[in-house]
Each structure stands twice: as C-alpha cells, then as structure tokens.
Amino acid sequence: MIRTLASAAALGMGLLAAGAAQAQTAQAAQAAEPARTDYADKANWLCFPGKANDACAVDLTTTVIKADGSSTIETFKADPKAPIDCFYVYPTVSTDPGVTSDLKADPAELNVVKQQLARFGSKCRIYAPMYRQFTLAALRSMMLGQPLPGSTDPSARQVGYQDVVDAWNHYLTHENKGRGVVLIGHSQGSGVLQRMIPAEVEGKPVQKQLVSALILGSNLPVEAGKDVGQFKTIPLCKSASQTGCAISFVTFRADAPPPAGSRFGKVPQPGMEAACTNPAALGGGTGELKAYLSNNANIAAASQPTPEWVKGKSNPETPFVALPGLITGECVSKDGFNYLSAKIHADPADPRTDVINGDVVNGGQVLADWGLHLIDVNIAMGNLVDVVGQQSKAYLAKAR
Template identity: 50%
Template structure:
C-alpha cells in the first residue's frame, strides 16, 4: 500500500497556488532551534560525513570519487524533501527519522560541494495520509500546515543566515510543490527574488503556456535555458524513453488547455539529448517500493553510497501524445560490461505503476548535472552582482 501514496500530493490543486488563509490554530515550529533542521552548515547531520561515489566504466573497472564539502562556499542551498515520512498520522512530526535522513543524504548532501546546506524539518503530509487519500478514505492531513512550516523556516533562514547571499531552492515531489508555492506567494515580485540563483523543482507538474518560458504557475520566473541564467526554474518529470505517460498519469500531463508541463533537461538546458551524470543510490532509494536494480557490472564491487555509470544513460525533453517529460534512455552497448537494466519504477503488488514513470529517480538520474549547474549558476549570479 505504501507505493500508492508516494507522489500524490503534488500541490497542483488551485488552493496550493494561492496564499493560504490564516489558521487560528496554526503554530509555527521554532526554527531558531537546531533540532528543527535536517541539515545546517557545520553540523554532523544528514548532509555531513564522508560521501563518495563509485564510477563504473564501460569495461567494468571501478574508481572511487569523493564528494567533498566546500570549505567556504559563497552561496546557499535550501532543500525541501519529498514525501517520505512513515509516521502513522496525517502529518509528520518534527523528529528526524531514518526516512528523512536517508532522502537528504541521497538527494541533497552532494550539493555541499558548492553551497551551504539548509534543510528544514516540516510537518509534511505522510505516506500513510496519501495512501488513504488515494484509496478514497478519510484523512486529516493538512497540506497548508506543511507549506506554512516551510515558509516559517524560509523566513528564519533569511533573518539569521542569508545576509544577502545567493540561494538555490531545491526540492522533489511534495517538496517541489511546496517550493513552487513559496515562489508564488513569498518570492515573486518581492526584493528577495533578486537573491534566487535558481529553483530546481522536479517531480511536480510546473505549468507554462505552451511554447513559452514564463507564465502559468509562475508569473515572472522563467525557465532556465543555460548555465548562465539566474533567477529561473528547472522543472521536469521523468519517464522511460518510448513510454508515453498514460491518460491517468500523475506527471507530465497538463489538466489545463493551453498550458503544458515544463521540461528543462539539466544535462542540456539548450535542448536536445545528452548523457546524464547520474548519482544513483546504492542502498535504499527514497522509499522502499522501487523496482529492483541488477548488479551494476559483473564482478564490480560498489560500497559507496552512490554509483556513477558514465555514458550509460541519456535524456531529452519530449513532447508527444499530449504529454511533456524528460525521456530517459539506457544507451545499451553489447560490448559494455555494465547492466542495461535501470531500476527506479514505482511498484505496487509486484507491478510497475506506469502513471508515475521514473519518479523515484527524478533527482538522482541527473544529480551530477545538477551539482555542476549549481556551481555554474552560482558563479553567474556572483558575477552579476548582489
């Protein structure tokens, strides 16, 4: 049942695109307390410690690549994690559990090589709540509370930590939906917009007028088209190449005539197909209902948290069949010692759930590209002046 709940809360309903009404019972967490942060600079937390990837070459040979922490990064990254909480309530508590630690380490920790890392805990809508909603059962989940928590964390970050620095917004799934709403309600049209280097918000349908770069969900924030662009958005949803999202797809199909789902390929912002610099998790995925992964290569020993398979995957933004998505392809080669089988599908009752595509690896399939972009866009922002 857990698989049914993974990605349903995408903050795509109209209410999420508007400033939420004040709740007389809402009390914000105290984000001046370190315990309410999953990651903060200088701590031993989910974004700290040793981190490395094993690169598996086409001949099966391996090498280990360190993923270091920058000594004095000039920019910041603010991350909102996807739906992972296993709490058996509508909204999670603020306790840091294995689920939150794991996803931050898998999706966000590698950015520490280019930025200071900030990731608030927030009372997100849980996997249990999303399962209940999908099964038509009653749920007391409060998505507005989840959003308000992140707003409170963002305001605390601006007040205590930002000091005029450029900042990247990074999310996935529910986290991307929250960040989209944050852009809509707290950033666009305000002075703080000048400090946004870029927003990376995959795994959520970001709608734009067909053929346009701005408008739709975000009124003044355009899509990014080069590593020199700043104040822009990267958004994509992932499917296997050749798989057209079905009519009931949760991702890649716009419900609004005239609007399309944005697709920016982190490996080729200017368009076209390009190799993906993936950093795939070698242990637990962001949740435990992903399709299985074959051995990376015969005889290859991988003990690091990440694996890289240079040149094996490529991606391109595709618009056909009324759906827009990042089409990920395994570029198989009979002479290549590595696997041609890529995991990452959402599974339920032993079957692939086609309507979710490769949602579980939206981030990791292009994580190396994203870290490189973060560095380049951060430098571009610095050159343009604070």
C-alpha cells in the same frame, strides 16, 4: 521494513505536486492555527551549516564504472565556504501514522537528503528544514477514498506549507546575509515551492538573490510554448549562465512514455503545459545524464533489488555508483505530455549492467504512469550540481 517504506513511497511521492499549490479553502482558513515551529532551534533542521549531526554530512563516495567494467573511486567533499546557499524542501517520505508528520528526523528523512541533497554541498551551504508534511499514511487513505488518519481538521493539510514559509523567513532574517540562494524541491517539496515562490519570492527584494529554482518531479505549469506561467517573472533556464530562472522536469524511460491518464507531464490549466528543462542540455536537445545511483537497499526504489553493476563481480562497497555514458536525456513533447525522456544505452556485449532501477512498483507491477519518479533527482544529479556551480559563478559575476 525497507521494502515496506519503498512501497509506501511509491504510492505517495508526488501526489501533492499538482495540488499543493492550490489556495487554502475557507474552512481551513477559519480553523484554529496550529502552533508554529521554532526554526531558531536547530533541532528543527535536517541540514544547517555548523549543526551537530547534520544530516547532509554523509558519505557520498562513488564507484565510477566504465562500459568495459573497470572502475575508479570518486570522493566527495562539501565546501563549507561555498559562496551561495541552497534551501531544500523534501518529498513525501514520512512514515508517521497521522495526517501530518512530526518534526523528528526518522530514517526516511535522513535517507532522502543523502540521495537528493547532500551532493549540492560542494556548491552551496545547505539549509533543509523539517516540516510537518502530509504523510504517506494520509496519502494512502486519500487514494483509497478513506478518512484521513487521526484528524478531520482541514488545517492539518496547511501546516507543512506554513512551516516551510516560517523556515524560509527565519533563514532570510538570520542566515542569508544577502547571499544568492538556490531553491530545491522534489515532489511534495516542489509543490510547496510552487506555492511559496509566487507568494514569498516573486516581487520581493529577495528575488534579486534567486540563483535558480529546481522544481523537480513536479508539473510546473507554463504557458504553452513559453517559459513563464505559474511563475510570472521566473522563466525556465535556457543556459547554465542564466540566473533567476527555473529548472523543472518529470522523468520517463524512453521506451515507456507517459500512458494516457498519467499523473506527470501534463497540467489541467487551459492553455498551459508542464515545463520540461533538460539539465543535461538546457538549450535543448540530448545530453548525457550524469546519474548518481544508490548502491544499497536503503533507497526509495528498494522495491527493486540493487543491480549487479558488473557481471560476475561483487558490487562495490561505496554508497553510490556512477555509470558514465549509459543514460542520455531529452525533453520530449508527445501525446499532450512534456517530460524528460531517459534513454538507456544498453550493450549486452559489455560486462556493465544494462539495468537502471527507479520505476514505481506495487504488488509486483510497474505503475507506468509514475515513470522514473523515484529517481528524478538521482538520474540527473551530476548535471544539476554542475549547473548550480555554473549559475553560482554567473550570479557572483553579476553581483560584483
């Protein structure tokens, strides 16, 4: 089941990133509006401060493995009194059978917030709504040119966006209370945010409260050589002391850059290019990527076996592993693509693994055009959390 889920995720995650920001078709606008989701009911939230069975209240203990094979244990504790908030929209993970998912949190939704979101709880209070997203089953059908499963109603592809907008407005009305907020998305979730931010944030009073927007694993269009584009008034972040800005990147291995026809790293709009901001070096250049990698089979990249982290030793029992000094990242512009190039500094002479999983694999073949999409967030998690922490301090200093 885990491998099946991973294979499905490999086919589905990110496909909406480019298309989700498009306007509704006239036909969809004329369709009967689906029932709205009640976000006053905490059952419709994955993560919500004080919620019983909060999906973000999970074990994030990490084994930190040095190059010589020695290790230490890093514990984690969320801060319930964090001074800012994070609002998260998750990627395509639903294994429900129809076009859109239900609002029940299945293992796939629970796992993705553990991988991509919960660690931000050291810097912000976390809000993560369930939403009726476009499912993996629907994406597979679309990719194969088959009818969408269970529905021909075009409004089915809009209900997830409306859910997120409703959750956002509920959060602003009842929970925000003037606090700064970070918007976080990956893949389909980033696509939703690319559409929501211009409509619901830019030019609205809440824009003054935007600490930053993390638009991850998605092609965010910016004008060539500039820091704005689809977001007209939210530039790309150039330093961790900058607020009201955006961080966006897609990840490829340094030795496996985007091939011709890649779905990531390029946008179709004339005069535009895909944004790349390196969270390890926002001002440009190369920096160490502080990855938090899953240490069990219950991960998005489970189509590849968990590595032997230290040769000749049993793997640790913690849910995450960190490998300081092993990976660096740099934003690269090459052959019309802009992407975060992740270089693995392998050393066959030391006992630590030289293997980092994260490629999309289908039928035993690596799909090169996806890059390291499955671990876009994991590979830079430590950097992103650090940046959010620094931006929080900068935001609060300005707000005084």
